C-alpha cells in the first residue's frame with residue numbers, strides 16, 4: 685500500500701538512535717525529506733548522516749538540545765530554510781527515568797519533564813507556523829503511563845501529560861486541517877535484550893499478549909500510518925503499540 689509520503693517534508697526529534705532513528709529511516713525510505721536532531725551522541729549522528737546520504741531526499745542531522753528554546757529555534761530554522769515548510773512533525777526525543785519518588789531530586793524531575801514534555805511544546809510551538817494544510821503531528825509517549833510503575837513516577841507523569849496535550853492541541857489545529865496523534869509504545873527492544881538481565885527480559889516478554897517485545901520498526905510503522913494522508917480523519921487519537929500488555 686502506498687502511504688503517500690513521497691515528497692513530504694518531515695521534522696523528527698531524536699532521530700539518531702532507537703525509535704527515532706527507525707522513524708527517520710522509514711520516512712526517508714518512503715520518499716520524505718527529513719530534518720532531525722540529537723543532543724550528544726555524535727557517532728550515532730554521523731552514522732545516520734551516512735545512511736541518509738544513500739537515500740534520495742534533502743536530509744539534515746542537527747545537534748540541538750531541545751531543553752533549550754534557542755536550540756529549538758535554530759533546529760526548526762533548518763527545516764524552514766532547507767525544506768521551506770513542513771508536512772510532518774514527530775516528537776520522539778525522550779529520556780528514561782528510574783528512581784523511587786523519595787530519591788527524585790528537582791534536577792532529575794526537570795531533566796525528565798523538560799525533555800519529555802516541555803520540548804514537545806517548544807517544538808510544536810516553533811513548527812506550527814511552518815505547517816502546511818493537512819499536516820500531521822505525532823507525539824511518542826509510553827503505554828506505561830496509563831498503568832504506572834514503581835520507580836517511574838516522574839517518567840510516567842511526563843508521558844501521561846502528552847495525552848491531555850494531544851487532545852487539546854487537536855482542537856486548536858483541526859480547523860487548519862492539521863492532525864495530531866499520540867503513539868504509545870510498550871517495551872521496545874531498541875538494543876539487543878533491551879538492556880535487561882535475561883530473567884527480566886523473559887518476564888517482560890510474558891507481559892505482552894504477543895509474547896515478545898516490540899521493535900523500533902513496529903513503532904515507526906505506526907508513526908508512518910498516522911503521518912500518512914491515509915489517516916486523514918484520525919486526530920486526537922492514541923495508538924498503543926505495546927503487543928497487548
Ligand SMILES: NC(=O)c1ccc[n+]([C@@H]2O[C@H](COP(=O)([O-])OP(=O)(O)OC[C@H]3O[C@@H](n4cnc5c(N)ncnc54)[C@H](OP(=O)(O)O)[C@@H]3O)[C@@H](O)[C@H]2O)c1
Pocket residue numbers: 697698699700701702703704721722723724725726728748749750751776777778779780799824825826827868869870871872873874
Ligand atoms: N525504548 C522503549 O522501550 C520506549 C518505550 C516507550 C516509550 N519510549 C519513548 O520513545 C522515544 C524514543 O525512545 P528510545 O528508547 O528510542 O530513546 P533513545 O534510544 O535513548 O534515543 C533518544 C534520542 O533522543 C535524543 N535526545 C534525547 N534527549 C534530547 C534532547 N534534550 N535534545 C535533543 N535530542 C535528545 C537522543 O540524542 P543523543 O543520543 O545524542 O542523546 C537520541 O537520538 C522516547 O520519547 C521514549 O520515552 C521508548
